[in-house]
Amino acid sequence: MLSALAFFFVMTSYYIIRPVRDQLSGAVGSQSLPLFYGAVFVVMLLLTPLFGMLVARFRRRQLLGWSYSFFILCLLAFVPAFMAQERIGARELGVLFFVWVSVFNLFVVSLFWSFMADIFTSGQARRVFSLVALGGMGGAVFGPGLSRLLVQLIGVAPLLLVSALSLSLSLALLLRLSASHARQPGSHGEEAVGGSLWAGIKELWSRPFLRYMALLMLFGDGIGTLTYALVADYAKANFTDAVARTAFYSNLDLVTNIFGAVMQVSLTRWLLIRHGPGWGLLLPALVNVMLLGAIAWLGDGNVWLWGHGVPLLAMMQVITRGFAYGMTKPAVDALYTRVPRETRYKGKNFVETAVWRFGDVVVTSAVSGLRLLGWGIGGLALAGAGVAALAAVVARRAGWSPDLAPDEHVPVGEGTKASA
Template structure:
């Protein structure tokens, strides 16, 4: 048995190893994202319903498969198989992107959008479910913002590397750089599994039904609230994404230029997210709990949509450059989503049963998320055909985001969440002032 001092040192190193793994994971992901998004910019918003319909169908088919794998196989094997599979896929996609002009952006887009969604299901979402096994709820509130900050560093390095390398290497070789970063993340996660999870649990599968994630959506209030919040909150980002795709199609001619453009958007959004992680998000989670960390981003969405309703296609001048308001909305919604909403919701998932963390969470963050994308992009297309302009679409989004603020509060205070472990509820500063 290791001496207590060694055990304590290993425990203290767990957040550092996790943050570094998340750094490499999101570096890999944010190299892939601009490569994917430039395909959307090539075809415009009218083709996005096709992309998202394919993604939604694929997600419904793959969710029970993911459930079977989680139920039957130990986490170490699941990590190795999942990450290794996607590393091989990155190598396999290189020839397709070298021949993008011949294959066609629409055909390649359907395939690659589906693949990136599966990547999210088996790699990104699995990471946070794994973290919920490593840390209890009290410890999670302390370290999840720090781990997310490591990821935020990855979300900065990914776009910067993409912006720097795409003009030199082109689009296709970027996938090889992503594969290298993903392999580094796998090595660190295996180290975390070996040193920071009790030996009797390291090879223990989650068990249960592969359909548990779908079934619990109807039986667990917390998951229902999170599903509705996903539909309402993500709808704003999808709205901005679709309209920015039209802008990119109209103004950016080549795949290289579009990739650099989307890398710049990711970089700006992730800088905002990193600033939030360093300042407001951790303070809210530690001192006020998850309620305000979920509600505040919805209020920001409302404010951004009101500005779009009033100003439409106006441009802001930022550091001497004209920035379309739609791009600013996309940056703002993404920044608050990843800088505040995500660490708050991930901390809440430590207070539900283990099967819910892996299966219910993955179902909400994949199938429900992609259903929202399909509904929003189809709705934008339908409203456009009916003659509804940008201001009308933004006004509808404002109403949805206003409802989202109420749903966010209900999710953070859901009665089926377990009490915080070893930590008193956040103080009521109003009550302290009255006393």
């Protein structure tokens, strides 16, 4: 319960500022995304050895406290910049804030799940990770709704103060969890992980599971970033001011996260308990193949739901992200309970930061290049369907990788009792 509540505040904090970031990319369109993602990738590469040093030398409690406190202070420092957004310019402020929010998302969320993999066993993870993720999805639903309400009342800049408060509450809960777990017999919570600063990079080449996860990250990111770029062009064409774009992206996040929450309490938990986390990787990849194939065939028109025209691209983003957050993420983090502690922190962090942002640079550059060559939505979607098919193959290998520790058996009755 404490883990789910802590993740609720983490995701509330992130989803309050996410529409603020997205309205900046919506202001300039997809042509600036390669610049944004390229800057993020460079920063991630520079931060990888720094994060490895912190993990190697400091205890978990110190790592959590210093990392989260740094991002809280940064949120406060950005308030004056957003009060002068019109003077600074969306492109200039966008590069800086886009980089920072991406680093915030990847490090704060990745560190949270590394911590979860440290305090739960693989059997426990299969039972409870979808419920912990549900807490985060609650924040991901609450955050956009709160952002949509407050942006009309107080504007964009003060939202960062609300985000900082939410992240502070999360930190307090995580420190309490860490202290409680450290008192349990056999806990390593008061010990630094140790090892090399570059272990995350080295393990990518030496551990098959981590290689599969890196490839799966690249393929999954390719689909997500392709959708994000197309929706950014849609926002640029249809919304002319920061408040309208922020409200649009808040609505999009709200629907996505409600769908993801429904997944977590229904299909995901049943699948993880009955069939294991491997299927939680494979099924979303197969759904993406079908979705992108449908976009390639039908194009980018509107779908009429309950008397309202909904852009087909927006629907695709809702479904792909809903599966990514509602099924893939809990399955991935359950698998990380079956690797050594150093891999949970350093290897996992490298895959979910530098590898992820490398994929962003490649995909956004490819989308821009293919558009210059005259590719339309159908051709891009068809290429995305091919990438999703490759992701399905890799997901099958990752979920049953031979270097994973044996999984714990989860009795069906116990899983049902935990649900009750």
